Amino acid sequence: MRYLAWLVCLLTFNFVGAQDRVVINENIDASLQRGQIPVAVVSDDPVLGERVSFALSTHGAITISPSSSVRVRLGRSALTAVVACDNARCAFQTNVEAANEHDLFLKVADAVLVGLGQRWQLKPLFAGTKVAFTSRYTGHQEIYITNLARSRTMRVTNLENTSIGPRWSADGTRVYFITSARTGFPEIFSSNGIGNPQKVITDVRGALGSASASPDGQYLAFASSNKGSMDIYVSGTQGQAPHRVIATPDVDADPSWSPDSQRLAFTSGPIGRPGIYISSASGSGMTRLATEYNYCTEPHWNPVFPDQIAFTFQSGRLSLGVYDLKTRAVTVVPVVAPLNLSHASWCADGRHLVATQASSNNSWLVVVDSVTGKVTRLTDSNLGECSEPDCWMRRN
DSSP, X not given: OHHXXXXXXXXXXXXXXXXXXXXXXXXXHHHHHTTOEEEEEEESSHHHHHHHHHHHHTSTTEEEOTTOSOEEEEEEETTEEEXXXXXXXXXXXXXXXXXXXXXXXXXHHHHHHHHHTGGGTOOOOSTTEEEEEEEOTTSSOEEEEEOTTOOOOXXXXXXXXXXXXXXXXTTSSOEEEEEOTTTSSOEEEXXXXXXXXXXXXXXXXXXXXXXXXXXXXXXXXXXXXXTSSOEEEEEETTSOSOEEEEOOSSEEEEEEEOTTSSEEEEEEESXXXXXXXXXXXXXXXXXXXXXXXXXXXXXXXXXXXXXXXXXXXXXXXXXXXXXETTTTEEEEOOOOSOSEEEEEEEOTTSSEXXXXXXXXXXXEEEEEETTTOOEXXXXXXXXXXXXXXXXXXXXX
């Protein structure tokens, strides 16, 4: 009888276990059909596992699920790692080498993403993206940079003054920004975080907008009211030979370069009813995009998919949209949270954006999937009020 009871228990256990496995597999198959991959990350290095898990959690196609049978195993040795998954649906193995620990976190996260996402051709996201932004951590608005694993955040400026409008140089070695620390009037400087900032656009009067570097590394575009109205200028990367390319009776601002450096997207229009326009880099052929909304600002050209321009629009709250230049269609980024989203900048995969999310009394950075609308907080609450993200992406 004791043997029979044990046999019944064993059979029952095996049957229930088999049922559980079937249910889990069905759930995984259903998730995969929706383009979602539930992932359990197992690492022999807890720090590596934690950073990679966080980075992966920002991707709209990945869900971190410790109970998932899609188990990714990370084996680390110094600045190398073996990354593998033996689940038949997503099997892969690859080796990763990095120059430093932070680079390792990002490259391993990309290896997991590309390995698991082969059927969807998911693109690398993490190692090729750096984020510049403003924070009031010190009590003054200063410029910082971070990565998508949130493993390293560095302060670029220490001017004890308001520094705003960070924009990356084309090669990702410097950040342009606006400050009035030197003269009391806004001026554009650049910094690599070491030594004193370099002067770029100085000794001007009036308002200044952020300096956007052309992808070919030849020019800057920025807005200035130096001649009365807020117009858009183009200069060399050191501020040489600035000349006005867009001048309308309204406010012209927020220039963003096309990936081939031949065109500009920008905001123009009366206060309260701005719209998104495109033109040649010299200002000719100015055309308004039919975005379907009366209040649109902050265009950002997609560096991976050149027919797409992200922008901020207001319809009740501030939200994000993507305009397709080929189809002339607008896709609203399907975010559910009832908080303002603005100032979006594309990441290296051309799918995700880093944006400012804001409540009535605070703001922080989030990673936003333009496809699913998934939103993940990027900046820690210890950094205080954060805003104005700008992403640099590595170009081949």
